[in-house]
Amino acid sequence: MPDRPHASQTLQGGNSQTGDTNWSGTHIPTAPANFPSQYEVLSQASASLTDASNLEADPKLYVASFGERERGWTIPDMYSTVDENGRTYQGFMPGEYSLPNDGEEQDRQDFQHALYNIILDGKLASAPIRSPKHILDIGTGTGIWAIDAAELWPSAQVIGTDLSLIQAAPRTSNCHFFLENSETQDWVYSSPFDYIHLRSVGPCFTDIRTVFQKAYNHLAPGGWIELQDGAWELYSLNNTSRGSAFERWLALIKVGSLNQGRDMTKIRSHRDYLKQVGFVNIGEKETPVPTSPWAKDRKSKKMGYFLGSSMLSALEPYRKTIGSAGLSPEEIDELAAAVKQELLDLRNHWFMPACVIYAQKPFNQEYGSGGQTHFKQEPGKP
Numbered sequence: 001m002p003d004r005p006h007a008s009q010t011l012q013g014g015n016s017q018t019g020d021t022n023w024s025g026t027h028i029p030t031a032p033a034n035f036p037s038q039y040e041v042l043s044q045a046s047a048s049l050t051d052a053s054n055l056e057a058d059p060k061l062y063v064a065s066f067g068e069r070e071r072g073w074t075i076p077d078m079y080s081t082v083d084e085n086g087r088t089y090q091g092f093m094p095g096e097y098s099l100p101n102d103g104e105e106q107d108r109q110d111f112q113h114a115l116y117n118i119i120l121d122g123k124l125a126s127a128p129i130r131s132p133k134h135i136l137d138i139g140t141g142t143g144i145w146a147i148d149a150a151e152l153w154p155s156a157q158v159i160g161t162d163l164s165l166i167q168a169a170p171r172t173s174n175c176h177f178f179l180e181n182s183e184t185q186d187w188v189y190s191s192p193f194d195y196i197h198l199r200s201v202g203p204c205f206t207d208i209r210t211v212f213q214k215a216y217n218h219l220a221p222g223g224w225i226e227l228q229d230g231a232w233e234l235y236s237l238n239n240t241s242r243g244s245a246f247e248r249w250l251a252l253i254k255v256g257s258l259n260q261g262r263d264m265t266k267i268r269s270h271r272d273y274l275k276q277v278g279f280v281n282i283g284e285k286e287t288p289v290p291t292s293p294w295a296k297d298r299k300s301k302k303m304g305y306f307l308g309s310s311m312l313s314a315l316e317p318y319r320k321t322i323g324s325a326g327l328s329p330e331e332i333d334e335l336a337a338a339v340k341q342e343l344l345d346l347r348n349h350w351f352m353p354a355c356v357i358y359a360q361k362p363f364n365q366e367y368g369s370g371g372q373t374h375f376k377q378e379p380g381k382p
């Protein structure tokens with residue numbers, strides 16, 4: 001096991017953070033002291049849906065499913081820093097990641113966890129893994145996936161790595177969190193992994209091929225890598241999303257992230273990248289996810305709730321990225337307000353694709369085998 005700080009030793013209960021507003025202007029409260037597993041989150045959401053059989057008539061009941069909760073852990077001061085807008089960013093390798101790590105951002109990540117739980121029908125992984133013994137979760141964020149994985153596979157050792165030690169204390173002894181830049185730092189692990197998981201890591205790396213190559217090298221023969229991420233694309237059945245503020249916002253995210261030196265919208269290139277480093281048996285699944293709870297069927301409505309909540313919470317932290325596309329602060333505010341209005345409008349029947357892609361290291365490739373571990377994407381080039 002590498003000799004690095006252990007999150008559970010550094011995380012203590014503390015400040016709660018304020019949330020945002022959502023459909024019908026209802027305040028989204030922050031998460032609880034012991035944040036529940038996704039099953040509890042979803043059962044609360046389901047209970048609320050039972051109360052509100054027609055969500056479109058009373059959307060605030062949906063939001064209320066997160067009521068009376070407080071996120072009960074705070075960020076260790078030694079690793080965090082506060083910027084001028086009052087948001088907290090990681091202090092380890094500052095500038096390596098553009099999004100905050102505070103309670104609001106942690107809530108957003110947990111919305112995404114709930115969303116992928118629905119997309120994957122309650123499963124944590126799509127790759128055909130059986131009884132994995134060593135699991136790595138890169139860019140683990142709140143650690144909610146790693147904690148659930150450790151409970152689901154009690155005989156596995158689960159490691160979550162991140163630039164921020166914001167994770168909750170694991171509920172089991174087989175889950176550990178480490179501070180690590182997965183792209184620029186060398187991976188030092190004593191055992192090969194059977195499964196490596198990355199979710200919502202679009203903004204994390206200059207060139208994700210470096211991480212794919214390291215993953216390949218550190219997987220056991222026959223081990224699997226899996227990515228779960230949104231494509232930053234917007235669709236509608238009748239083209240009503242064309243020319244919308246949200247469409248423009250997404251296009252500016254692409255330009256802004258390119259200008260920041262990391263195109264975070266490259267999920268469509270991942271299949272080729274995985275092939276390039278030697279992965280085989282690549283599987284893909286794409287799910288259209290409503291951008292708000294506009295859809296009639298319960299599953300789509302729930303997905304829309306969690307995606308919409310996540311996108312609403314993303315408007316503020318992505319200001320920097322939009323600013324890098326050349327917009328002034330006033331223009332960013334104006335655009336964000338228009339996007340918020342569109343996302344809250346249940347008449348907008350729009351959706352975005354959520355992508356899952358997994359791939360296997362060939363059985364004839366030994367642990368440690370593989371090629372170069374550093375790629376460098378040229379800004380502006382695919």
Ligand SMILES: C[S@@+](CC[C@H](N)C(=O)[O-])C[C@H]1O[C@@H](n2cnc3c(N)ncnc32)[C@H](O)[C@@H]1O
Binds near residue numbers: 112162198200203
């Ligand atoms: C959008 S969050 C996703 C969190 C988690 N995977 C989830 O889906 O709930 C991205 C996370 O990756 C972390 N991260 C960003 N760049 C990283 C890097 N180079 N190495 C390791 N972690 C990184 C961030 O600190 C953040 O917690």
